[in-house]
């Protein structure tokens with residue numbers, strides 16, 4: 001029987017050349033090995049040194065040794081991934097990593113240029129992402145978890161292992177006789193993601209043995225719903241206008257108003273309202289029936305205020 005890992009690699013059809021994000025851990029080592037075998041001479045590896053932990057240099061050495069063995073060109077980017085006050089360390093590292101990948105793709109020598117990048121997130125990572133979203137009370141977009149493919153800044157990103165359990169990835173790699181490096185921070189239970197992986201997933205395995213497939217199916221439903229909500233928001237925004245007219249907003253039901261306002265704020269004002277802020281704004285729009293009614297509310301990183309017939313948003317930090 002074909003292993004789930006092998007089936008996922010057989011079904012993977014990226015554009016070439018392909019770069020694999022190689023952390024040095026089991027998952028990305030397995031993905032790199034499988035891709036390098038499948039497309040010899042057309043695979044590159046990108047490693048990002050976050051400069052955050054002592055073990056960083058060990059990761060680089062492991063990546064160099066693996067890439068030498070596979071004859072895969074390796075590019076290493078060093079980034080400063082320290083987090084700003086109030087920002088999560090994982091988020092800061094992730095942002096720095098994606099920026100570094102884009103820069104590496106642009107600077108990689110050889111023709112044609114690298115336009116495809118693969119990451120080794122697997123089904124366990126997907127479940128962790130969904131559970132993290134649930135723990136924050138996320139909306140549809142958060143429950144959609146990670147997409148298997150997306151496009152950004154001219155690059156195509158892939159997650160070919162999203163349906164393969166982490167155990168199946170490691171089992172395949174062990175069968176190939178290839179070692180990997182353990183990230184010591186993966187065992188640090190101060191991080192919620194690690195607590196989910198180390199404590200919750202074993203229990204889920206016992207109670208719902210199919211949870212990887214069924215949770216992933218729910219995330220795909222949420223991704224479809226997110227796409228529909230976006231289409232509806234775009235159509236509604238075309239009706240209410242930019243900036244949105246209060247009268248036109250009042251013609252929509254509350255859920256549709258919330259949907260279109262969230263979209264306006266995200267796409268046109270680059271800010272995300274909290275649920276409480278959005279509820280307060282809806283209440284103000286409903287109450288806005290006289291000329292003299294004033295609206296001035298903190299929303300996201302700025303304020304929404306009434307400006308005659310429309311709502312305006314301004315960024316308080318720029319005043």
Ligand SMILES: Nc1ncnc2c1ncn2[C@@H]1O[C@H](COP(=O)(O)OP(=O)(O)OP(=O)(O)O)[C@@H](O)[C@H]1O
Nearest residue numbers: 021022023024025026027028046047048119120121
């Ligand atoms: N420092 C890094 N350099 C390059 N790619 C990375 C790096 N960190 C993560 N990635 C990519 O993002 C994927 C997901 O990262 P995450 O931190 O969730 O997993 P991981 O535990 O590092 O996975 P792995 O078992 O491959 O180490 C990795 O599998 C890899 O493809």
